[in-house]
Amino acid sequence: MSQDKTKEVATPALGRRKFLNTAAIASLGTLVACNEKPGSAAASASSASAAGHAASSASHLKPGELDTYYGLWSGGHTGDMRVLGLPSGREIHRIPCFVPDALVGWGVTNESKKIMGTKADGSLKYTVADSHHTHASYKDGNYDGRYAWINDKINSRIARIRLDYFVCDKITQLPNVQGFHGIFPDKRDPVDEKINYTTRVFCGGEFAIPMPNTGSEDSSKYRSMFSCVDAETMEVRWQVLIDGNCDLVATSYDGKLAATNQYNTEMGAHYEDMMSAERDACLFYNVARIEAAVKAGKFKTIGDSKVPVVDGTREANKDPKTALTAYVSVPKNPHGVNASPDGKYFICAGKLSPTGTVIDLSKVLDWFDGKSEKLDAAIVAEVELGLGPLHTAFDGRGNAYTTLFLDSQVVKWNVEAAIKFHAGDKNAKYVVDRLDVQYQPGHLNASQSETKAADGKYLAVGCKFSKDRFLPVGPLHPENEQMIDISGDKMVLMADHPVRGEPHDFIIFKRDLVRPKQVYDLNDFPNAIKDPKESGVVRNGKKVTVKMTSQAPAFSLREFTVKKGDEVTLILTNLDKIEDLTHGFAIPNHNVNFIVNPQETASVTFIAGNPGVYWCYCTHFCHALHLEMRTRMIVEA
């Protein structure tokens, strides 16, 4: 059944590219002209296959059937994290992080405001964000279900998500960083064998700025910053001053190396300058050496920040014996760097070059160890994949899957065959399959792809343009997340899912790797009202504390009285213990609404308004008498 449809979509290559050119590559004419599609990539798209119908059905769960994988998705400029079930692609949850969320009262409750950060007047420091990448904590090369992290590019913040309750518990703003882009936790310690789990999170700084950022000097003197955040304390441990603009971050399975793919090593301020050089870099960080340098006091600090900064610029790291960083050369404005699940390679995609570059990590370590003279000897393959290669995922069977933004395709290619081809074996057929996607894919990821347990079952692709794939809803189109079955030789498109812009990266892992709790522990909240009898109003001058509990269908206080202008702090504990029995609490005209999940405590602080009666009501459907679940706030003159 799905064959018919995909045949319609897979128009001949030339016509298709002409169509695509009208949108995403407008005014990129010269670039396209000088990057003609390589011969090796000319195999026709093979989206239709005999397995089509079966694969399509696989993503369509029957009512009540549970998904087998979780997906953690960056929310883009909604500033949150999305939790999906896969293969259905259903969004089960959104976790507010950087941006207020009116459903849960994130940015409304005192507890969430403390995590988000406030200005002197108590209002939120930021209400916008741009989250791109999310990755989770590791143990022994697989996810351990403790934490996930996510970035905010606009305001250079990193948020941590607790994967027991699926909530954000800490946010750190990085000093001396603008455009915090890529993010990746380490997988083990580079020195201590016993630490076989994540203790650091690496953060790539994209925009180059004056250091410190107080003037507007010559842009060629601007630099970017690579940061290491402590996974537990969420404090910034150290930073590295670098050349070029970080896009993504990857970490090695042995804990020794992190890398960022760097574009604009030209240090240009205008886009044509940023793409003037033919090659940029995959920039490697020698984690143990950097930490030794910091320990030895070989750092400076910048501006008001106390964070140690070591010098990782190209100029300062020419000697391999002492180098903290290594700039492996990769073609033109690379986009994406991904670690293969066998632990051997990092792969950079060319973006403005039609190539994928395979870097052998053992050879990078050889260079640091003085065993290899030429750093670029670590490049074991650089092969043509198609136009606009961006990101790469893996199936654990030796194949890589790379998005081709300009070609609107996913290309499946074999890494060892690519290495053979690069070594001179022109008979090595490294391109295994191509699949048209709809349209202009950015990130992609496969089930368990970023772990040693990559299982090559499902591939999700985030397509930036949906164009004609969904009913029209005005000028703002959804993006199109497509699910692909990669269990066979041929990729098979399973389903289209519309998604609010603009999610970027995501990870997909087996459902048994997390063990969420569904009811809170009353004792986790120091301000919990453990007994309805503790309810009441306590006045201390103009400051008033209102203590209340909820048990369907009533709040413990039937009414409470405050005075106009009082600073009221209302503490609400939900004493209902039954899973899924959440209550809400709204106060008309006082800009208050928040929820309390079973056994949760939350508080809000507000100034009582004009005299009158205000019906505070339960906003989260709880009970047959939900509409009747209210309390009256009486404000006296």
Next chain:
Amino acid sequence: MSQDKTKEVATPALGRRKFLNTAAIASLGTLVACNEKPGSAAASASSASAAGHAASSASHLKPGELDTYYGLWSGGHTGDMRVLGLPSGREIHRIPCFVPDALVGWGVTNESKKIMGTKADGSLKYTVADSHHTHASYKDGNYDGRYAWINDKINSRIARIRLDYFVCDKITQLPNVQGFHGIFPDKRDPVDEKINYTTRVFCGGEFAIPMPNTGSEDSSKYRSMFSCVDAETMEVRWQVLIDGNCDLVATSYDGKLAATNQYNTEMGAHYEDMMSAERDACLFYNVARIEAAVKAGKFKTIGDSKVPVVDGTREANKDPKTALTAYVSVPKNPHGVNASPDGKYFICAGKLSPTGTVIDLSKVLDWFDGKSEKLDAAIVAEVELGLGPLHTAFDGRGNAYTTLFLDSQVVKWNVEAAIKFHAGDKNAKYVVDRLDVQYQPGHLNASQSETKAADGKYLAVGCKFSKDRFLPVGPLHPENEQMIDISGDKMVLMADHPVRGEPHDFIIFKRDLVRPKQVYDLNDFPNAIKDPKESGVVRNGKKVTVKMTSQAPAFSLREFTVKKGDEVTLILTNLDKIEDLTHGFAIPNHNVNFIVNPQETASVTFIAGNPGVYWCYCTHFCHALHLEMRTRMIVEA
């Protein structure tokens, strides 16, 4: 295939109810005891049917296939409107209304702040909301694709959505209303035959308050308010002072009647008082008479509001010859009032009574016209349906579908058979089918159900609890929207969809009833920068205007300079004309991010921060050189 699964779910009635009781009806024991399930409703649940597999497949579109229906969904306390495609249940769009939205910059741009409403200091008046009900404008008894409206219960606001661009264009706050709940547009004018389309929107006020709300007097003297808003100007035309708490609103196809289902006609302040009486009311409004009274000056105004208020209390409307309102008696705390597509009946569900009440509109008009002595003679059926009946939808073939909150079922029943049964024909079998849903359903609606063109194809049910239906994601469960095929005799469950709490009401209509535009008209924006040459910085003392355009992959200004403390207004016009080519604009550390769709203009005003370089960048993926699409804001001391 779906048979096996539904069999598992449909456990015997008693065991199932025991299970359900643990959650939503905790502490409602006595209520359940006094409302034992009626004999007529004892037919076993029939979720499994031979049509099961086919129906299930129908909701599973193949990649690239378009939905055939739109759904407009209230967003609940996310304060927005959701746009779904059906039968797939995919969310294609969210339209920000009452609450800021970091994706589009709603609440960030000057244009959206003007619609939302600001305080004297320019900050938003409200950032929380609770939207429940959404309905669209009519012509000749079907949707005409002009507008939809949606309520905010917390702050008594009504928002209008333009269905050409799928954006909110006006918000009005209702005076003297707390807990604005139900909402419904009229379907034609009650007097002027030529006006066969929507010109009024009726708004039900739920919470009773002192009028004016300045004190805390005896709660038995509190009253609620029913409001009429002009569909074009969005000004409040008139209000009616009433007894009881409005839940939903319905309007007749002839334009003559509106109605609200009223609970708490006891005017109690505590939940046990609110359910003390055995019967409440379906409250009818005689629209022509109310407008004649307003025209004749028979009104007062309340507090600061200039809106004419007529007296619609029970006491003041005993004489049918002059009555503006009519309180038809319905059982205990009714929930939901729905107009049948044949134009004949309004149906109220009993909530705390296991009944549905069918009211014959012609007989209500007879009472107003002095042709009927007893108002309650308009009740042509009052039949037992099951426990916790809430809302009713229709298939256009004479059948009604009512959610049973406590029974976690949808009951399908035949309206004319119910009328016969009520008239004494005890052989009339009015219950046609029952289907278990998962779990505790609130609103439901069927395709085209609220129009004369009800087509009985799909039924969506908003289940308030999802419990075990999706992968666990911590204490806050999603709700479960279920799609049901109602085209045959038996209802067939098609699919489960998780949804972020807490949507309430929704409408479903054929896709050809709206004609969205996908590119804006440059001329619709008075401040549009129509030519990149108009770009630049204009200073007027401390006020600075920055004019800029976007065309992938560049902004028209490469950099711009302002001074610390300047009040900067930045105007950005997206000159890209290609559908789906949206750009974003973020300024680090200045809390600015917003999008401009093709040919759209938006502006932001902010205070320039500390001296330094700020890379403003495109946040909405647009082009292969998207990362390079930036401009530098240089802030001087």
